[in-house]
Amino acid sequence: MYKASPRQGLLPELDSERPLQTQFVEPVATAVRQLKGTLGDTLHSAYLSGDIAHRTAPDKATMNVTLVTQRSLNVNEYSMLNTVRFRIEQGSEAISRVAIDVVPINDVRDLGNIFKWGFFLKHCTQCIQGDNLAQSFGHFEVSWEVCKAMNDDLSARLRELRNKVAIATKWGTQLDAAEEAASRLIKASFGLVAYKANRWEEELEACSRVFLEFYPDKTLEMERLFYLIQRKPVKKRAVVALLDAHWKWVVDEYEKTDRKIG
Numbered sequence: 001m002y003k004a005s006p007r008q009g010l011l012p013e014l015d016s017e018r019p020l021q022t023q024f025v026e027p028v029a030t031a032v033r034q035l036k037g038t039l040g041d042t043l044h045s046a047y048l049s050g051d052i053a054h055r056t057a058p059d060k061a062t063m064n065v066t067l068v069t070q071r072s073l074n075v076n077e078y079s080m081l082n083t084v085r086f087r088i089e090q091g092s093e094a095i096s097r098v099a100i101d102v103v104p105i106n107d108v109r110d111l112g113n114i115f116k117w118g119f120f121l122k123h124c125t126q127c128i129q130g131d132n133l134a135q136s137f138g139h140f141e142v143s144w145e146v147c148k149a150m151n152d153d154l155s156a157r158l159r160e161l162r163n164k165v166a167i168a169t170k171w172g173t174q175l176d177a178a179e180e181a182a183s184r185l186i187k188a189s190f191g192l193v194a195y196k197a198n199r200w201e202e203e204l205e206a207c208s209r210v211f212l213e214f215y216p217d218k219t220l221e222m223e224r225l226f227y228l229i230q231r232k233p234v235k236k237r238a239v240v241a242l243l244d245a246h247w248k249w250v251v252d253e254y255e256k257t258d259r260k261i262g
Helices: 022-042 075-091 105-109 111-123 144-149 154-167 171-191 204-214 216-229 236-261
Strands: 043-049 061-069 095-104 125-130
Touching (some): 022 043, 022 095, 061 125, 075 095, 105 111, 111 125, 111 144, 144 236, 154 171, 171 204, 171 216, 171 236, 204 216
Parallel strands (some): 061 095
Antiparallel strands (some): 043 061, 043 125
16 A cells, blocks of 8 residues: 655655556546546646555545646636546446545645645655656655644535535435545544544544544444445434534534644
8 A cells, every 4th residue: 555664753655556456447547538638738737545546445436536737727627527527437337436626736836735735645645647746745744733734624525515415305415425524524533633643544444443542432423424434324414413513523622632732
């Protein structure tokens, strides 16, 4: 999964020389071709993250792709990306969902974002197209600054997902939003303790396990979040209540920790 570790205390990079799992080779290659064809020179580089990049994906998995662009995209370009996303999802049985994030290159190069984009590109992704910006950054250690930065959009994204659950009229829509919200909350919970444990995890089971070492009283909440990860048909009201309660607790804990550490 990872290259040989750098000096003690610093995190390794993903081992990009190791082949992807067989079922994802063609979908990833197709994604690269279509994204490049859609955005042309506006696309600076593309990065694969998540289970597929870590070579730990099940037979069917979400493809997480981050696009670094030369400028902010317009509405028409985002619409074309949605078309690409749909084609990839429909064209491969190995891909359950395609998640595409877009960030302008100036944001990546902004020193104020180094603990977010620098850390993410260096330690959580594999470059699959273009010039690899991860090479612009040194290795990071797990710190509170990294944990905060990697979850800085938590409330905004959870608000969107909560609303999707609340207004969903189809099980598929509700299950998709609930699954993503639960995943974000589990990873954000891990972010509260990662710097204490001096380790970084990507797999949800590992994130939960490390988190519960510090907050064993949250075992029930973790179990319920994993119900959503498993896409069990939980009533909408119960999903919203669970998300609201743990979301508020996580945000409060981040604020407390930040006041303590500064």
